[in-house]
Amino acid sequence: MFKKIPLHTQILISLVLGLVYGVLAIHFGWVEFTQNWINPWGTIFVRLLKLIAVPLVLASLITGVASLSDLQKLSRIGGKTIALYLMTTVVALTIGVVVANVINPGLSVPSEMREQLQSLYEGDVEATAQNAVAAKSKGPLQPLVEMVPSNIFSSVSDNRAMLQIVFFAILFGIGLIQVENAKAKPMIDFFHSGNDVIIHMVDMIMLMAPIGVFALLAQTVTAFAGQGMGQVMELLGALGLYCMAVIMGLGIHSLIFLPILLKLLSPMKLKTFFQGMAPVQLLAFSTSSSGATLPLTMERAEEELGVSEEVASFVLPLGATINMDGTGLYQAVAAIFISQAMGIDLTFVDQLTIILTAVLASIGTASVPGAGIIMLVVILESVGVPSSGIALILGVDRILDMVRTVTNVTGDAVVATVVAASEGQLNTPVKS
Numbered sequence: 001m002f003k004k005i006p007l008h009t010q011i012l013i014s015l016v017l018g019l020v021y022g023v024l025a026i027h028f029g030w031v032e033f034t035q036n037w038i039n040p041w042g043t044i045f046v047r048l049l050k051l052i053a054v055p056l057v058l059a060s061l062i063t064g065v066a067s068l069s070d071l072q073k074l075s076r077i078g079g080k081t082i083a084l085y086l087m088t089t090v091v092a093l094t095i096g097v098v099v100a101n102v103i104n105p106g107l108s109v110p111s112e113m114r115e116q117l118q119s120l121y122e123g124d125v126e127a128t129a130q131n132a133v134a135a136k137s138k139g140p141l142q143p144l145v146e147m148v149p150s151n152i153f154s155s156v157s158d159n160r161a162m163l164q165i166v167f168f169a170i171l172f173g174i175g176l177i178q179v180e181n182a183k184a185k186p187m188i189d190f191f192h193s194g195n196d197v198i199i200h201m202v203d204m205i206m207l208m209a210p211i212g213v214f215a216l217l218a219q220t221v222t223a224f225a226g227q228g229m230g231q232v233m234e235l236l237g238a239l240g241l242y243c244m245a246v247i248m249g250l251g252i253h254s255l256i257f258l259p260i261l262l263k264l265l266s267p268m269k270l271k272t273f274f275q276g277m278a279p280v281q282l283l284a285f286s287t288s289s290s291g292a293t294l295p296l297t298m299e300r301a302e303e304e305l306g307v308s309e310e311v312a313s314f315v316l317p318l319g320a321t322i323n324m325d326g327t328g329l330y331q332a333v334a335a336i337f338i339s340q341a342m343g344i345d346l347t348f349v350d351q352l353t354i355i356l357t358a359v360l361a362s363i364g365t366a367s368v369p370g371a372g373i374i375m376l377v378v379i380l381e382s383v384g385v386p387s388s389g390i391a392l393i394l395g396v397d398r399i400l401d402m403v404r405t406v407t408n409v410t411g412d413a414v415v416a417t418v419v420a421a422s423e424g425q426l427n428t429p430v431k432s
């Protein structure tokens with residue numbers, strides 16, 4: 001029955017139903033029922049997606065790099081990809097800084113509200129700050145050190161070590177290029193067939209998307225139940241300008257800048273792009289994880305946008321791991337909001353520091369829910385703003401996480417399309 005309805009419509013319907021159900025559940029006191037009987041389906045769905053994330057990144061990056069057949073091609077495509085990823089992230093951050101300076105969301109937070117929020121989220125702040133201390137206290141080159149795995153088996157058993165897996169896969173792929181053809185072939189065939197199997201697994205898992213998305217939304221909404229709807233509304237009211245600034249920035253980036261880039265640098269029709277990517281964006285919104293969305297991003301980019309397998313399997317896993325336009329933009333707005341709310345003036349140099357640190361922080365952000373706010377602590381400290389300030393925004397972070405993840409996956413798909421176009425490897429399927 002579901003087969004006839006396009007995937008994005010299925011997901012959209014589930015999303016809305018989940019939302020409505022969540023509100024009803026709070027209203028009628030079905031929260032415990034939801035926790036026991038609905039939430040697990042969302043968790044199962046996300047687990048299934050994560051289950052294939054590591055094998056997918058490994059298999060697709062290794063075959064992706066190896067299929068680039070010579071090092072020259074690899075460095076050309078790799079160079080373009082990294083340059084585009086960096087450029088789009090810097091633009092996203094600049095949009096964030098400009099929007100935050102125009103809207104000045106932090107100036108309207110009443111001081112009682114600030115104190116109230118800080119005491120409400122004291123415990124959460126401590127946990128987040130501790131995570132951030134681990135990320136930060138080891139010196140400026142630590143992110144580089146952590147990118148290099150010392151044991152690949154321990155990296156592949158940790159979804160958060162995706163950057164290490166990417167590093168290994170690229171190195172392994174380069175090794176394969178250098179080995180003589182006859183010897184490399186069995187290895188390449190092995191990963192190729194692994195890749196194909198994974199794509200079929202994605203198809204199976206996506207059959208569960210409508211149920212999974214419904215449950216995830218119901219879970220997200222009922223999580224607010226403890227605080228009561230009234231309090232949630234109050235929170236949204238006080239943080240309304242901040243949320244608006246983040247969402248506006250994300251909107252400008254995703255709906256104006258990225259489409260312009262697409263138009264300028266590829267022959268892709270915007271309608272084809274957004275239609276093809278709609279299920280991916282909805283899944284990113286529901287799961288708040290670009291890592292969990294990656295399998296679908298790859299499938300849709302190849303099948304609906306016509307990005308070649310060679311480009312998709314190199315550019316997209318890399319992007320899901322290091323390219324986070326939405327996260328960077330959000331981090332910039334959040335840092336400025338918190339400083340303003342705490343009455344700390346940021347100079348021009350401070351704002352530049354935010355951009356620079358946020359580029360690195362967004363690269364280092366894991367592609368899982370809530371990772372962005374951990375790295376935000378590092379950014380705040382780089383400009384001398386107390387990290388306890390994140391208490392102000394923790395309450396609405398989940399909602400913004402959903403929206404910024406949509407921008408993250410959109411940015412990856414745009415870059416994949418542009419790189420494919422520049423390599424003559426974009427064969428947009430003609431739709432009947």
Ligand code: ASP
Binds near residue numbers: 367408
């Ligand atoms: N949830 C985001 C992602 O997976 C990362 C973040 O900003 O927290 O893309």
